[in-house]
Each structure stands twice: as C-alpha cells, then as structure tokens.
Amino acid sequence: MTGKQKKGKKTMLSMQKIRKVYRTDLIETHALHDISVDVAAGEFVAVMGRSGSGKTTFLNIAGLLDTFDAGNYHLDGQDVSRLSDSEMSRIRNEKIGFIFQSFNLIPDLDVFDNVDVPLRYRRLPARERRERIERSVEMVGLLSRLRHLPAQLSGGQQQRVAIARVLAGEPRLILADEPTGNLDTLMSREVMDQLERINESGTTIVMVTHTPECALRASRQIHLLDGEIVDLDSLPAEGPPEKTAASFAATVP
C-alpha cells in the first residue's frame, strides 16, 4: 500500500516498502508492513489511524528516531536508510522539527533556553542563536514570557513554545505527533492556525492526529491500519464509509 503525493513537486519524504518489526524473546510484532509513502516538499499531510496502527512508529522512522528492518527511505533527496547515529542526529537537528502531544519542554529550562536546545546542538554562535530565539518566540506571541519556566505557562502557551523551538531551527520538515491532543478547542485552533501559516511559508508538515477537524485542515490524509497504509485518495469516492477521514477518525476512542 502507498501514500501517494501530489505530482509535479519535489519529494521531501519518500519511504519505499518500509518494514518494522518489534521483537522480544517470545513474540514478534509487525508495526509496519512494507509501507510506501511519498510526501512532496511543501505538503501538509495528516496521518490518522487507531491506537496501535503504527502511526508513532511511522513518525519515529520518518524523524530518524528509530531504525527499520527493510525498505528504503529518502529524506530531502538523501538516502537516510543506513546512516550513523551522528549523521542522523545532524539531519534531525538541521532538517526536521518535532512537535509532541505533551509539548516535551524541558521543565528546568525557561522559554529562551528551551528554544535554544536545538540551536546549541547545531553549534551556532551565541548572537545568531539569540536572534533566532527572539524572532521565533515573537512569532508565536510569547516574547514577554521569555524567562518563564514551562510550569508557569498554560498548555497552549507551552505548545507555542514547542512550535517556536521548531521555528528557530528553520527545518525543512515538521513532524507533529498529536500537536493538539492535550489542548482545548480554542488552543487547538490557534496551534493549527500556526501550523498552517508555517506550511504556507513552504515547510513540509506531517502530522499525526486523531482529530478529524485537524486532519481536514491538512492538504492530504494518510490512514494507517494495522501497520498498512490506506490511501483514501486512491479509493473510489463511493468507497466504504468507514474509510472516510471523518468516519475513520470517529472510530478512534
């Protein structure tokens, strides 16, 4: 099964027959079954699926956070199937931005230092780091909270800091894992607006979500089911009702 991209654009993410099996002494769990996905540069793709369908595994592999057992993966034209840890770290740092459901800010660090983390690993000079941090935090409207700790911010504000952390790194690809999962409706809308604006500036976004409203704001939806991709674009319009974005998402608890 494949997730097809729109034709005519440069490919940002291209996975071919990716397989991932988790093994223990007793059992093997096939998390991804030879999935193939292409995402064009500048696309905004939503990935949906039930719990255990392989969404997180897909996102981990896409973000070079995890390895895979078979298949090929090209990111921004580069074969990233067999890279060393330091090479994968560098690509994560320079090309990929992560937004997590639980924000994943470091609790001891204030807003400034949290946004600074990826820039530190890029070994950017102090002045450039400061400029990037202030610019990105201003973009999410939190410049006045630069020295606040995460615990002093609301959930929505924390997620905006996480977005600022991504923006500061100026990535080519953003991987968002349930970015609105811990937010109320108003905050969710704000975050989605922010992601849309980022996408409009040319950044590719792959977002895992359970929320149909959020998924429908993406330009394309990819559905994962038991480690396989169900691409609705390839199905006939009169396809089974349980395969539509909204109804599929509705089955998720």
Add this chain to the structure above:
Amino acid sequence: MLFHNLRIAWKSLKRNRALSILIVTGIALGIAVSTTFATVRHSFAKDPIPTRSGVLYYVRLDSWDPLKPYPGADSTLPPTQVTYRDMTEIMKSDIPSRQGGMFKTALYVFPDAKIGQPFRETIRLCFSDFFPMFDVPFRYGSGWDKKADEGPEPVVVLSDEMNDKLFGGKNSVGKTVRISDRDFRVVGVLADWAPSVKIYDLTQNFIEKPEKIYMPFNFVKPMQLRTFGNSDGWGSSGGLSGFDGFLQSESCWIQMWVELPDKAAVSKYKDFLAAYVLDQKKHGRFQRPVNNRVSTVEEWMRDQRVVPPETTAMLIVSLLFLGVCAVNLVGLLLGKFLARSSEVGVRRALGASRADIFVQHVVECELIGVVGGAIGLALSVGALALLNQWLKTTQLRGDYFHLDIPMVLLSVGLSLAAGLAAGLYPAWRTCRLSPAVHLSLQ
C-alpha cells in the same frame, strides 16, 4: 558547550535534592577517607628537602662484627651510623663540596636568672657545612665558619623557639648563652624550620622537630660529649679506656653526610671509600665484605622505613573504600539518569547525538565528583587537624599532617576519577538507548 552542560548538570543536581545529597555524600566520604590517608602517607614519604636532595648523600660503612651482620630487618645493610674514627678519617677527603658528621647530645642550659631555672636541652653537634647543606633558614646572623669548626670556637646557633625563650625573640646575635660549664656566643638564630622528617638524623624519632641549639662538632672532645641518640657497638676500644676509648671504639653513633655535586663526584667518592675500607682491612678492621653505602635521600629514607607500612596499607584500604563508594553510586546514577529519559529523548529528537548525551551525563558525574570532592577535602582538613592534635600529645608536634598542593591535586584527581567511575556506565547506558525508546518512556 561545556558551560551549557555544566548548567544542565547543576539544574539536574538541584532537581532531586535528596538523591543528589546521597550521591554527593557517597563521593565526599570516599574522598575524605582517601585524601586523609594519602596525606598521612605523603607526609612521611615526600622529599623533605627537595632543593637539596639531588646532591646530598648519606654515608655508611660496614665496620660491624665479622661474625654476624648488623642487626635489623635487612641483614645486607651496614650499620646506620659511622664510628668517630671513621668519620674523622673520611672527612679528610676533598671530593665532597660539603660534608660533616653530626650527633645529638643533651646538656644543661643556664639562662639569665630573670628568665628562669636551668634546663636540660637536646643539642646537635655538627660542622659549619650543616647549615648550607640542609638549606637551614636563618632569622638573624648565620652559621659559624670553618675556623670555628677547627677551634673549636664557643659559638652556637639557636632555634627561633629557643631565641624566644632565652632572649624574648630579639636579635641575640653576639649575646652569650651558658651551656654546661661554658659560655657560647650566639652567631645565628634560625627562622621557623620544620622539615617534614628530620632528614639529617633518621636513626631515631624522625618526625620530632629539629633541635633548638647547634654547636661545633669538635666540642665533642673537650666537653667529652656522648650521644643522646642511638649508639651501636660491638668491638673493643683497642686498649684505650674512658672517653678516648669510646672515641676509638667500633661504636657507631655519628650520622655522616656529604654533598656531591654530580655523578662523577659520587663515583669518585665511592672509590675513595672503597680504598679507605681496603686500607683499614690491612689494619685488622672491616673484616666483613666491603659494603659501603653512599645513599641518596630517597634511598636512605627507604632503608630506614620512614614510611610506615601501615600508612601504605591504610591508603590502599581507603582507595578501595572510595572505589566501593563509586561502584555503589552506579545504580543510583543509572536510576537518576533513566528517570529523566524523556528529556534525553527530546534532546535526541532535537539533534543531540549519542556523544552529546554521553558528554552531558559525564559532565554531570564529574560535577558530582567535584562537589563531593570539595566536601570531602573539607572533611579531610578536619580529620588531619584531629590527627595533628593527637600527634601533639605524643610527639610535641601539631603541624605534621597538612594538605599541600600535590595532595589537593590528588584529591581533585580522585574526585574526577570517582565521578567518572560512578557515572561512566550510567552515561553510556543512557546514550545507547534509541531516541524512540526514550520518548516512549515518558
């Protein structure tokens, strides 16, 4: 990046204070014990006269009983001191740039009646070369000259403490001190001088303070002075009786030092001693195999077992204790690191390599080591102060054990090593987990 890692480490220490205190305390105890015992051993073992030890040599000749070796733990060693007759003969050599035999005696000192009652004092009899040979510092005046050696002239050098006692600490050069039945003119007053071991005389209690009065050696005959230190004898006095018989006997009671400026001089002096002994054999002395020793300061200290074996044993035990402390902290650190696994996952996702994570955690371990080491060092200062207090009650010396720069550096090194030993495995385990695993642990 190092400063950044230190900041992260400091925040991590503050995050879980109880656990951090436990870990730091473990390191501190290990460092305190090992630094204390390392300092105790070092106080005995360190070079007591680093500026002069390269050219000073202690002389021994085997004039002992032909029927049995000189008693001691090592039967291959000659007597620890030389006889009076051998000293006077070998001092005729012009190979050493400086030389001198010496011994200590005890005489009554008669202070001014306003000062107090006569008292018995230990006095060192030595030659004028003694003061420059052992780099003895002076507050007032200087040592005496060779003319005073030969006379002998009635001159003395007082210690700072004795000058305080007899003259209230004022410059007493030129003043007179009555010792036994003679008046001696003060020519010099020593500055505060307390070598780590009394290197010039290791035949007795070598951690006691130097003597408080020094007078020319050649008063030995006119005053008929006998040693107040060790005296080992075996043979007859060659028919002479009384004090002359003692001086001509095979009794060994004089410490003999020479200053030899280079290896060629050492070799030449050894040849001279060998020739002297062979000549003496012709006169019926030195019936044992030739066994002359021209020992460096280090060799002489080793032969005299200046470093008590107990201190070495205690040092080994204390280092093992530090090792046990460090090993016990491995589990605590592993738990501490894995408890914030999600943060590691986030850092990995944001671009930290395994090396970055490893270095970050090693820096944290080293910070723990340094903080624990600083506390341990402070505890060690306290422990050494207690040891000095105890020593003062037994040896009248309360300044023997103290931390010097090498010991502080050792303590810092041990702290870093302990931090590394405790944290290397946890840091390695933490950095080896894949980022996805770290993120799934949140």
